[in-house]
Amino acid sequence: MGRILTEKDVEAAVRGGSVYAAGGGGWADHGRMLGNAAVSIGKPELVSVDELDDADWVATAAAIGAPASTTPWEMRGVDYIKAVELLQDALGEPVAGLMVGQNGRSSTLNGWLPSAVLGTRVVDAVGDMRAHPTGDMGAIGLAGSPEPMIQTAVGGNRDVDRYIEMVIRGATGRVSPVLRTAADMSGGFIASCRNPVSAAYVRDNAALGGISLALSLGEAILAAEPSGGRAVVDAIVKAVDGTLLATGGEVTAVDIVYTAEAFDIGTVTVGRGDEALTLHVMNEYMAIVSADGRRLATFPDIITTLTPKGEPLSVGQLRPGMKVHILHVPKSVIPLSAGVRDASVYPPVEKALGLSIADYALAP
Structure with a gap:
């Protein structure tokens, strides 16, 4: 059975995701914004890939950019939703679930808001347990594939006319750098939905259970906090x-x-x-x-x-x-x-x- 994600899960996801962020992985406040918006306006549902039909479409919800940069980025919750909508339009079929390319400060929660608004489920699978620099690293084996894929990007600093919407098709390894360029042009950070594949492919190629592991780590951190910093450090080391x-x-x-x-x-x-x-x-x-x-x-x-x-x-x-x-x-x-x-x-x-x-x- 799926798990309805609630307000208490937001902080756990941000805390656990921040450890798996490996020095990157977005911004904690951005993650809280995404999660709190999702649980306020809907009921995002976390499901294992086994709860989907083999032929169901699963795409990757991602944020692309440099988490440590000081560039004038702006990305809103609606950008994640629009990216999914653009991909569904290009695909011509609904997306049943969204996985994420990596855990991180905000990236663990990238699929929650579209789930709450569009009904796509949050799939308990990640392209990489930890955060990484290139989209190809979280592309679950598609980076070297010649098969054309769909990728979208949405976002940008509206005040300085950097807002971008983009739909691109091509081999993953060829089009992923284009999305990085779009991220830079938008102000350094942009929402993406990409690489729709079957649930069966996700089962065979993703890091399964990655969202649950981030949540359980975050829960361990929160439980240890009343006992002080040393207890939190010990809890993290033990949990991972x-x-x-x-x-x-x-x-x-x-x-x-x-x-x-x-x-x-x-x-x-x-x-x-x-x-x-x-x-x-x-x-x-x-x-x-x-x-x-x-x-x-x-x-x-x-x-x-x-x-x-x-x-x-x-x-x-x-x-x-x-x-x-x-x-x-x-x-x-x-x-x-x-x-x-x-x-x-x-x-x-x-x-x-x-x-x-x-x-x-x-x-x-």
Whole structure:
């Protein structure tokens, strides 16, 4: 049976999603806006993919852009709804459910408002348990496919005439960069609905249960809060089966540059000298390297910076002098989608970072 999402689920989704955001994943206030609007005007329903017919259409509700950017973005709840409507019009058939490309501060809730308004159900599946820089990484194995897909984008800063509506068809790997360009032109962040596939395909290729895992993590965080920050940190580590690679480490450098492709790229350094850890960033944390050059963590591992009170910090929130914990969750303990096992998604990311990612991500 499906689960009707309510007001108490909104905060749990934002809190759990913020950990899985891996330094990116949107804005918490944007997530609360989406969730509260959804539960106020309707009854968004979370269902497992098994509750859909194999032939039902499932599309991915996404937000595209650079979460740490300081660009003049504007995205409204209606933009997510319009993106779904444009995709349904182009498809010529109704969409039964919406999954999300990744968990995150707001992205865990991307499908809730269309569910409340249009009746599309929130499918308990994600393209990636954690947030990632490119749409192809959350495309559940479609990135290298030559099959034409439909993608839509809606949003933009209305005050400076940046509002965009777009419907595009083509092979996923070819059209996804166009949506990133649209995100940049709109002000840095844009709503999208894309890649309609059958529920049977989602069952075989998505990371199933990803929304429920974010909700249960958020519930654990909220339950621990009355006991203080240390209890919250402990609750997070236990819930995700992770470890802390640094405890109260000092942020000593933040070197991030926003690019025209709507990416934030660079490094964050925590600690000094032999104890320093370098976190490599492409919107999110993609790898950690020790002072002596050892790779300690690599995508699709979950890498998150937490305050000593257990609050997840995005890359854009970090400043030199801050004290942070670094949470690491290896890929072996999280559900993995076909998207993160797709070799075609890694070359652009490796080129931007100057690091090997695929060697680890594709290893058994």
